[in-house]
Amino acid sequence: MGWVALGLGAVLVVALLYWQLIIAEGAYLGRRVVTLLYDWSARVYDRIKQFDPGYEQWFLGLPLSRALALVPDPLILDVATGTGRLARTLFRQQGFHGRLIGLDLSRRMLREAVKATEPWADRIIYLWRSAGRLPFPDDTFDAVSCLEALEFMPSAEQVLFEMLRVLRPGGLLMTTNRIGKDARLLPGRAYSEQAFEGLLRATGFEMVRTQPWQEDYDLIWARKAGVGEPVGLRRLEDILRCPGCGERLYRETDSLVCAQDAHRYPIAADGVIEMQ
Numbered sequence: 001m002g003w004v005a006l007g008l009g010a011v012l013v014v015a016l017l018y019w020q021l022i023i024a025e026g027a028y029l030g031r032r033v034v035t036l037l038y039d040w041s042a043r044v045y046d047r048i049k050q051f052d053p054g055y056e057q058w059f060l061g062l063p064l065s066r067a068l069a070l071v072p073d074p075l076i077l078d079v080a081t082g083t084g085r086l087a088r089t090l091f092r093q094q095g096f097h098g099r100l101i102g103l104d105l106s107r108r109m110l111r112e113a114v115k116a117t118e119p120w121a122d123r124i125i126y127l128w129r130s131a132g133r134l135p136f137p138d139d140t141f142d143a144v145s146c147l148e149a150l151e152f153m154p155s156a157e158q159v160l161f162e163m164l165r166v167l168r169p170g171g172l173l174m175t176t177n178r179i180g181k182d183a184r185l186l187p188g189r190a191y192s193e194q195a196f197e198g199l200l201r202a203t204g205f206e207m208v209r210t211q212p213w214q215e216d217y218d219l220i221w222a223r224k225a226g227v228g229e230p231v232g233l234r235r236l237e238d239i240l241r242c243p244g245c246g247e248r249l250y251r252e253t254d255s256l257v258c259a260q261d262a263h264r265y266p267i268a269a270d271g272v273i274e275m276q
């Protein structure tokens, strides 16, 4: 009897760990665990995901560049950019002449992103930072994306609100909602199609459209309500703000410095701006 109970206990512990660490990727255990898991897996992430360039172009690069075709040099923010997946497909589109800022919680994922997007380095800036409060003023970007990541964040609502805030009126949102069999194991983190669309509308988005995409994810397109002029290219110093006080930053050789409290945010050797 003792051995049976021990065996059952061990199975339960393994199942619990599998659920929390593999399926939920640390989402219920706090930001540190999520960061740790992505830092650990950064070097093998692309090998695990096996992105197919044709598929990436068809579902992400092409529709996004076409949706922005009338905006000269659009400015895009990719929240939870990972290893630079969106940048890789977007910058391959011939008609795309914009710039991208990629933000992520995992420094090692960003290191991989820098390597993978080296051919377009002069058009991309990477920020090491959590998505909870985005260090940009209102109405900054022509488009904001967040792929396969909202369910790992403590509050999808807060991040959606932040993405809405930094989008210009009429700006485009491209994001994902977790579906499939594992979605049932992510209570409070995955939504029904109706609930997610409702959440986006309640946040301030309109023209919400859900597109079937992968076994585990729907792709969602929406626009920020209102009409605004395209934003286009702007100097980093004009759009990046101190995460501490919201004040402007000025550039020194290897850092950005807050104009108010002189807090320094290093620019690492690989170019990543470290705001964590």
Ligand SMILES: C[S@@+](CC[C@H](N)C(=O)[O-])C[C@H]1O[C@@H](n2cnc3c(N)ncnc32)[C@H](O)[C@@H]1O
Residues within 6 Å of the ligand: 034, 035, 038, 079, 080, 081, 082, 083, 085, 103, 104, 105, 106, 109, 129, 130, 131, 132, 146, 147, 148, 149, 152, 153, 154
């Ligand atoms: C499944 S990966 C997706 C990466 C990329 N968007 C893609 O589609 O390949 C999830 C990413 O979300 C990032 N992430 C998780 N929580 C985050 C947060 N609170 N703020 C910023 N990034 C976060 C992780 O570090 C990881 O790079």
